[in-house]
Amino acid sequence: MSGEMEKPLIGRRLVDSNGSLVEAPSEAPKVGILGSGDFARSLATRLVDSGFNVVVGSRNPKRTAGLFPSVAQVTFQVDAVSSPEVIFVAVFREHYSSLCGLSHQLAGKILVDVSNPTEQEHLQHRESNAEYLASLFPTSTVVKAFNVISAWALQAGPRDGNRQVPICGDQPEAKRAVSEMVHAMGFMPVDVGSLASAREVEAIPLRLLPGWKVPTLLALGLFVCFYAYNFIRDVLQPYVQESQNKFYKLPVSVVNTTLPCVAYVLLSLVYLPGVLAAALQLRRGTKYRRFPDWLDHWLQHRKQIGLLSFFCAALHALYSFCLPLTRSHRYDLVNLAVKQVLANKSHLWVEEEVWRMEIYLSMGVLALGTLSLLAVTSLPSIANSLNWREFSFVQAVEPADWVQSQDTHLPSLRHQTSFLAPRASACSPAPVSTLCHMEDVS
Numbered sequence: 001m002s003g004e005m006e007k008p009l010i011g012r013r014l015v016d017s018n019g020s021l022v023e024a025p026s027e028a029p030k031v032g033i034l035g036s037g038d039f040a041r042s043l044a045t046r047l048v049d050s051g052f053n054v055v056v057g058s059r060n061p062k063r064t065a066g067l068f069p070s071v072a073q074v075t076f077q078v079d080a081v082s083s084p085e086v087i088f089v090a091v092f093r094e095h096y097s098s099l100c101g102l103s104h105q106l107a108g109k110i111l112v113d114v115s116n117p118t119e120q121e122h123l124q125h126r127e128s129n130a131e132y133l134a135s136l137f138p139t140s141t142v143v144k145a146f147n148v149i150s151a152w153a154l155q156a157g158p159r160d161g162n163r164q165v166p167i168c169g170d171q172p173e174a175k176r177a178v179s180e181m182v183h184a185m186g187f188m189p190v191d192v193g194s195l196a197s198a199r200e201v202e203a204i205p206l207r208l209l210p211g212w213k214v215p216t217l218l219a220l221g222l223f224v225c226f227y228a229y230n231f232i233r234d235v236l237q238p239y240v241q242e243s244q245n246k247f248y249k250l251p252v253s254v255v256n257t258t259l260p261c262v263a264y265v266l267l268s269l270v271y272l273p274g275v276l277a278a279a280l281q282l283r284r285g286t287k288y289r290r291f292p293d294w295l296d297h298w299l300q301h302r303k304q305i306g307l308l309s310f311f312c313a314a315l316h317a318l319y320s321f322c323l324p325l326t327r328s329h330r331y332d333l334v335n336l337a338v339k340q341v342l343a344n345k346s347h348l349w350v351e352e353e354v355w356r357m358e359i360y361l362s363m364g365v366l367a368l369g370t371l372s373l374l375a376v377t378s379l380p381s382i383a384n385s386l387n388w389r390e391f392s393f394v395q396a397v398e399p400a401d402w403v404q405s406q407d408t409h410l411p412s413l414r415h416q417t418s419f420l421a422p423r424a425s426a427c428s429p430a431p432v433s434t435l436c437h438m439e440d441v442s
């Protein structure tokens, strides 16, 4: 790495006392950007706002210059890469080879690969975009960064969206320089290792709620089963046996009866794997054995299952509030009143029914409140503000205490039986399943 690298890369902000942009001071660190697309534009704006001196390399600078902040210099590619030490490559992988003519100018410099492959490209190429770029420019140092930040998020600034920027590369000095830039731009750099990790980093934006697929299918499956059962019980059976038409119950009433069933079963499925894990460890008499894969996966999905349970319970509460608004309910009420008048009854009051409903409603509200507390404390931002003891206190009673009193070889049980979120904490730095595997290894 050249001596230039040792310079602090964080320059002064280019905003004067009136809040308007001013010309970059000559000592502001110079950063190059190759490409003039959406990402390059957002990146240039963010870099300029963060006090960098930006020079953009385009194949057609005249056409694109007007799209960039006026303080950014837009020029031909070859001129743009001559002086900066750090150059962002904001072009697609398929066009990397068109930059090979610049390899002489890029020698010894840091190239930041910001690219994201499409799902098809990711499957097609075994080698990450960043490694491909490194193979095309062996005399340069490639660092992977910023691919998880969209052009929009980059422009809006770190206030919105995810602040973390995973960084990987083979040269610690180069990574440090890019990390400082990430910091200066208001994001949080996260070093994820060597350039060999780039494939994983490039896969991050391709993910689509990976931990939710099985729990969601489970919830849907349960919903279908319970809905079918309630349909047979509340609609079909009266129709067949008493020729009563209660099909109007399908959209609201049957759904409302189904939702708490699903919520309860899902909630029990949150606790059950912890109990099974405890029983398994007790039976084996040791924690130094791996859980079966199905149990391991189950333990890992507790948070999602718990949140889906909360979701169903919340929907049930909403549906219950809507019930009195339905036409059928109003007709029932009016019919009851008419019946009462015809029967010459002036005061209808069944004490037992009244109490039952009061207690039912109160319990429902309390149960939903408790579930909300569990759901809220399983959110990362809140869970991270609690220590392990506080977290366990809110989330669940720990059976580990009584287990430990009988067998002191089972201290890890507390992690296996925790409720809702298999989270990392002060005394369990790894997620539940990882922890169990780590202990197996040790």
Ligand SMILES: NC(=O)C1=CN([C@@H]2O[C@H](COP(=O)(O)OP(=O)(O)OC[C@H]3O[C@@H](n4cnc5c(N)ncnc54)[C@H](OP(=O)(O)O)[C@@H]3O)[C@@H](O)[C@H]2O)C=CC1
Pocket: 034, 035, 036, 037, 038, 039, 040, 057, 058, 059, 060, 064, 089, 090, 091, 092, 093, 095, 098, 114, 115, 116, 117, 146, 147, 148, 149, 150, 151, 152
């Ligand atoms: N858009 C986004 O939100 C994000 C984009 N990225 C990554 O940033 C990179 C750029 O994306 P984006 O700005 O959206 O794409 P655009 O299509 O908007 O821009 C690509 C730019 O590449 C330049 N380029 C250089 N050589 C060639 C060539 N031979 N053929 C065509 N274009 C060339 C062009 O600039 P010129 O004509 O001036 O040379 C063009 O403007 C991609 O790798 C993408 O994966 C990463 C995260 C988010």
Ligand SMILES: [Fe+3]
Pocket: 260, 316, 320, 364
């Ligand atoms: Fe209810």
